[in-house]
Amino acid sequence: MHDLSVLNKPQREAVECLEGPLLVLAGAGSGKTRVLTYRIANLIQHGVAPWNILALTFTNKAAREMRERTEALVSASAADMWVMTFHSCCTKMLRFDADKIGYERNFLIYDDGDQMNLITDILKQMGKNDKNVPKRQIKEMISDAKNMANDPVAYLEESFADDLTIEVFKRYQKRLKEANAFDFDDLLLKVVELLKKNPDVLEKYRKKFKYVLVDEYQDTNAVQYELIELLCREHSNICVVGDDDQSIYGWRGADIRNILDFEKDFKGAKVIRLEQNYRSTSQILDAANAVIKNNTGRKSKTLWTDKKGGEKITYELVPTEREEASYICKTILQNVKNGAKYSDHAILYRMNAQSRVLESTLINYGIPHKVYGGMRFFERKEIKDILAYLRLIYNPNDDVSFLRIVNVPKRSIGDSTLKKLADKAEEMGESLFVAAMDDTGLDSKTASKLRSFTDTMAELMAMCATMPLSLFTEELINHIGYEAYLRSEDKKGETEGRMDNLRELVGNIAEIEKDVDEDSEITALQAFLENVALVSDIDGMNDENDTVSLMTLHSAKGLEFERVFIAAMEENIFPSSRANARLSLDDMEEERRLCYVGITRAKQKLYLISCETRMLFGSYSSNRRSRFVDEIPPELIEMPQPKKQQATLSSFGGSSSALYPQHASAHMLTKKTETVASKPKTAQSPVAKQFSVNDKVRHAQFGEGTVVNVSGTGSTMVVNIHFADGKIKNFAAAYAPIEKI
DNA sequence: CTGTCGTTTATTTTT
DNA sequence: TAAACGACAG
Numbered sequence: 124m125h126d127l128s129v130l131n132k133p134q135r136e137a138v139e140c141l142e143g144p145l146l147v148l149a150g151a152g153s154g155k156t157r158v159l160t161y162r163i164a165n166l167i168q169h170g171v172a173p174w175n176i177l178a179l180t181f182t183n184k185a186a187r188e189m190r191e192r193t194e195a196l197v198s199a200s201a202a203d204m205w206v207m208t209f210h211s212c213c214t215k216m217l218r219f220d221a222d223k224i225g226y227e228r229n230f231l232i233y234d235d236g237d238q239m240n241l242i243t244d245i246l247k248q249m250g251k252n253d254k255n256v257p258k259r260q261i262k263e264m265i266s267d268a269k270n271m272a273n274d275p276v277a278y279l280e281e282s283f284a285d286d287l288t289i290e291v292f293k294r295y296q297k298r299l300k301e302a303n304a305f306d307f308d309d310l311l312l313k314v315v316e317l318l319k320k321n322p323d324v325l326e327k328y329r330k331k332f333k334y335v336l337v338d339e340y341q342d343t344n345a346v347q348y349e350l351i352e353l354l355c356r357e358h359s360n361i362c363v364v365g366d367d368d369q370s371i372y373g374w375r376g377a378d379i380r381n382i383l384d385f386e387k388d389f390k391g392a393k394v395i396r397l398e399q400n401y402r403s404t405s406q407i408l409d410a411a412n413a414v415i416k417n418n419t420g421r422k423s424k425t426l427w428t429d430k431k432g433g434e435k436i437t438y439e440l441v442p443t444e445r446e447e448a449s450y451i452c453k454t455i456l457q458n459v460k461n462g463a464k465y466s467d468h469a470i471l472y473r474m475n476a477q478s479r480v481l482e483s484t485l486i487n488y489g490i491p492h493k494v495y496g497g498m499r500f501f502e503r504k505e506i507k508d509i510l511a512y513l514r515l516i517y518n519p520n521d522d523v524s525f526l527r528i529v530n531v532p533k534r535s536i537g538d539s540t541l542k543k544l545a546d547k548a549e550e551m552g553e554s555l556f557v558a559a560m561d562d563t564g565l566d567s568k569t570a571s572k573l574r575s576f577t578d579t580m581a582e583l584m585a586m587c588a589t590m591p592l593s594l595f596t597e598e599l600i601n602h603i604g605y606e607a608y609l610r611s612e613d614k615k616g617e618t619e620g621r622m623d624n625l626r627e628l629v630g631n632i633a634e635i636e637k638d639v640d641e642d643s644e645i646t647a648l649q650a651f652l653e654n655v656a657l658v659s660d661i662d663g664m665n666d667e668n669d670t671v672s673l674m675t676l677h678s679a680k681g682l683e684f685e686r687v688f689i690a691a692m693e694e695n696i697f698p699s700s701r702a703n704a705r706l707s708l709d710d711m712e713e714e715r716r717l718c719y720v721g722i723t724r725a726k727q728k729l730y731l732i733s734c735e736t737r738m739l740f741g742s743y744s745s746n747r748r749s750r751f752v753d754e755i756p757p758e759l760i761e762m763p764q765p766k767k768q769q770a771t772l773s774s775f776g777g778s779s780s781a782l783y784p785q786h787a788s789a790h791m792l793t794k795k796t797e798t799v800a801s802k803p804k805t806a807q808s809p810v811a812k813q814f815s816v817n818d819k820v821r822h823a824q825f826g827e828g829t830v831v832n833v834s835g836t837g838s839t840m841v842v843n844i845h846f847a848d849g850k851i852k853n854f855a856a857a858y859a860p861i862e863k864i
Numbered sequence: 865c866t867g868t869c870g871t872t873t874a875t876t877t878t879t
Numbered sequence: 880t881a882a883a884c885g886a887c888a889g
Contacts, residue, residue: 181878210879235877307879342878375877474875476880496877530865537865657879677876699875717876740874741880 130154130161137362137395138162141169141334144355144389145362146382150426151411151723152402152683155364159336160189162362163204164196166334174203177332177354181339183208183662185681189338205332209347210307210657213314217305220324224317229649231304231514232656236502237523238262238295238306244526245294248545251287261288265295269308270344270376273315301554302520311346318353329357339681340365340385344376352388359389367422368415371677371717373709383422400426402683402726404433410729410755411722417754418712435761436729438752444477444691444737448484449855451688454730455490455671456858458686465491467685469672471721473697476740477690478673485671487853489823489860492671495661496678505609505621506628510655512599516584517648520554529555532608534575543569556580579603592647593633600625676721687725689718692733693746718751731760812856814842814863823860825852 127135134154137147138161149155163176180186190206205212214232221228233241242262265288268275279289299306305313318325335355337343340363343351355361363385370379386392400408408428415421441447455468470481475497485492500506508531511524530536541555543565548558559577562570583602587595600606605625609618635654636647661678672684676697691697698714722729733748752760814820818830820842828846833856835841840856854861 183878185878208879232879234879310879339878371876372878374875375879476874479880533866535865539865659878661878675876678878680878696875701875713876738880 127161127165130157131399133395133397133399134158134161137397138165140362140393140395141166141171142360144359144385144392146340146385146392146394147362147364147397148394148422148424149364149366149397150400150424151366151369151720152400153397153426154399154401155338155366155397156185156188156192158397159338159362159364160192160196163189163193163206163336167197171334172203175331175333176204176206176336177212177334178204178206178336179209179212179338179351180206181208181342182681183211183658184664185338186211187662208657209350210310213310213350214653214657216314216317216328217310220317220321221313223321223324224313226300226305226313227303229303229518231302231518231521231652232310233299233302233304233306233523234502234656235262235307236507237304238266240523240526241298241302242291242295244522245291245298249290249294256287261291264288265292266306266308267376268292269306269312270346272345273312273349275312298522302522303518304521304523308346311350315346315349315353318350325353328354333358334360335362337361337363338365339369341367341370341379341382342372342377343381344378348378348381355389359391361389366424368418368424368716369680369720371680371713371720373713383420396424398424398426400428400723403428403723404430404727406433406435406759407722407725407727407729410436410759411719413756413759414715414722414751414754415719418715419708420712434728436731436755436759437761438692438731438733438748439763440733440735440748442735444480444734445484447690447732447734448481449488450732451481451690451730452484452488452490452858454688456488463685464669465671466666466669467727468688469674469679469682469684469686469724470688470690471674471676471679471724472690473676473699473717475675481673481690485673486824487855488858490671491669492673493668495664495672495674496659499660500624500627501655503621503624505605505624509596509600509605509625509628510652512580512583512603513596513648514652515556515580516587517652519556522555525555525559529559529573529576532604533611534572536572536576540569540572544573587648591633592636592651593629596629596632676717679724680720683724683726685725685727686730687721687728688730688732689721690732691737692731692749692752693737694749695744695746696737696739697749697751715751718749812861812863814840814856814861819864820844820861821864822846822854827864 127138130138131154134157137145137158141162147155147158149158159178163178166176167173178186178189180189186207190204193204193206205215207215217226217230218228221230239258239262242258242265246256246258264279265275268278268282272278276289276292279292299309318328332354335351337351342365351361363382365382367379367382370377370382373379386394403411405428408426412425439450441450451470455465458468459465472478472481478494478497482492482494501510508528511527514521514524515528526541529541544555544559547564548555551558556577559573562574565573579602583599586598586602590598606618606622609621632647632651635651639645639647639650661674664672676689689697697718698711701710731752733752736743736745814830814833816830816833819827820830821827822844825846828844830842831845832843833840841853842856842861843853844861846852
């Protein structure tokens with residue numbers, strides 16, 4: 124049996140409180156996953172059947188972790204428990220009963236891009252595709268409405284949405300249903316509808332899920348709240364775990380009041396606070412506490428640790444974002460030299476756009492790294508194209524996929540052809556693909572063009588049934604001549620990379636195929652498409668590779684690293700300019716919570732960096748350092764003395780004062796190279812390697828090339844290398860993994 | 865229908 | 880900066 128003595132007092136209390144509503148306020152790093160898993164184990168220990176337990180998370184990673192750790196505790200297989208994300212749970216419920224609310228059970232899930240495409244098409248049909256229509260905004264409003272309420276139209280009307288938005292919403296919903304698709308918001312909303320309209324279904328799940336646990340409760344929105352309430356109202360065996368200070372998804376509809384009002388909502392709720400932090404040193408924790416203290420309306424809570432002392436936080440002010448990146452790189456190399464691993468380090472930032480400079484500098488220094496988030500694998504054009512073929516095979520009513528690929532590769536099917544088809548489909552009350560299959564009522568030219576597509580699809584559909592999905596996908600790519608198409612469109616030599624991605628996709632499919640049970644009614648295709656929709660790259664994060672992690676502050680929630688860099692601690696970036704401009708207290712407090720999340724990711728050491736001047740959206744801007752830096756008590760931070768002489772780019776030297784850097788004049792920054800500017804503070808650089816023009820070199824990552832230019836000397840030497848594949852790059856000679864050959 | 869060219873606009877995005 | 884989108888000519 125598992126050993127409760129590893130738990131501290133409040134943890135044990137939470138684990139042993141099995142009945143009735145329970146709110147666990149779990150500060151960052153206070154062992155909430157441990158509490159959740161031990162509590163589940165304890166339920167089972169007390170005779171609760173695994174299939175009576177539902178544990179909901181937001182990420183697949185959290186779900187996987189909870190499942191694995193629980194299984195380790197209870198030895199018995201926890202296969203019958205539902206430990207999954209809200210969206211997976213709802214998908215599963217809809218696979219059983221979607222027919223009861225007028226959908227088919229082989230529905231598809233539309234992601235953001237699909238939603239956008241659908242809205243674009245709707246606007247086009249309405250003759251409103253001019254650029255003055257704020258498509259993005261309409262999409263956001265639709266999503267907001269679905270997150271806030273179970274009657275989105277009423278919500279939109281009440282919030283004085285314009286007529287266009289309401290009309291688009293209605294059509295959007297109708298089109299989704301015709302395509303037999305749910306968007307992410309619908310997965311939740313429609314389950315609530317299902318449960319409300321079908322008392323028998325509700326009863327089934329109420330009986331089944333006698334014990335419900337919810338992770339990251341502070342991030343639940345109104346619909347998730349309603350789902351939980353529907354399932355738990357009767358028995359009230361609801362345990363929620365969360366931290367109001369880590370609520371950072373308000374802009375996605377998460378309602379912090381859910382956690383603040385839990386005790387009111389569930390009468391007799393027990394509240395347990397986990398305030399002992401096992402992650403960070405007291406220096407870091409004190410800083411986090413000091414920052415978050417500036418927020419109002421929190422559940423009172425003060426994290427403490429017995430890891431006294433530790434290294435001070437380092438604050439560094441550098442001239443530009445390039446120096447920021449090289450400062451980070453050099454510090455990482457220094458740490459690694461002193462025995463740290465690359466994977467002990469994370470670089471966090473407010474916006475994905477910041478990752479570019481960081482990444483290119485990491486490459487220059489030869490530091491292994493991985494960028495999480497940003498453009499997701501499944502959002503790449505080539506992947507979405509091939510996926511669209513698979514989706515249309517799975518569900519011929521999927522108009523979004525149809526529109527995506529009907530002319531990819533080029534089949535001379537453009538707007539006018541599609542207009543004729545859309546009219547016909549409308550008349551028939553059928554989807555585009557179904558309408559295209561039948562040429563009656565179309566002129567011969569239109570019909571023959573469409574046939575070039577439908578014939579291809581028919582062949583593919585027949586082929587699909589005869590072979591494993593991974594093999595079929597390979598065949599599909601060949602069959603439609605996709606590589607040739609890519610080449611014909613390619614201007615920047617991207618074809619190879621895109622084909623590599625497609626090979627990765629095929630590999631991905633093969634993986635899933637392996638796990639699909641031969642006899643189960645779920646086909647590999649369905650399992651794969653569902654996986655694509657519901658899984659993100661951070662879910663696949665593993666500790667096996669020794670790499671530096673780069674990600675946004677948002678994506679870092681739930682993770683921890685020995686050493687954390689937070690880049691761009693600057694007003695208008697972090698806190699973001701929007702939070703500033705709107706002067707909205709709520710927005711500012713959410714930014715502060717984000718900062719709190721960032722700080723508390725660090726176990727051992729935190730670095731905060733800001734720039735005097737930063738290239739942003741194509742122009743230079745100067746922002747004073749973030750207010751959050753100033754909210755940290757000075758005794759916790761090491762602030763380097765303003766340096767009089769920077770090694771290079773000394774034009775900035777005089778402009779920095781320790782407190783508020785004045786705006787450096789932008790025109791001085793015309794030099795544009797991937798140059799490492801400032802001199803390393805200590806003699807940590809490897810023996811300076813000497814390069815000269817025309818040297819043949821080999822780079823660990825990019826292969827062989829020729830040095831075409833050299834600038835600087837010693838540790839600041841930068842070499843410009845022309846690689847065999849045509850790429851030209853700059854490297855910091857002293858650090859990059861290059862050698863003469 | 866397709867390619868090119870200018871214009872516009874830029875958080876965060878667990879799912 | 881750069882990518883994404885729409886206008887417009889071929």
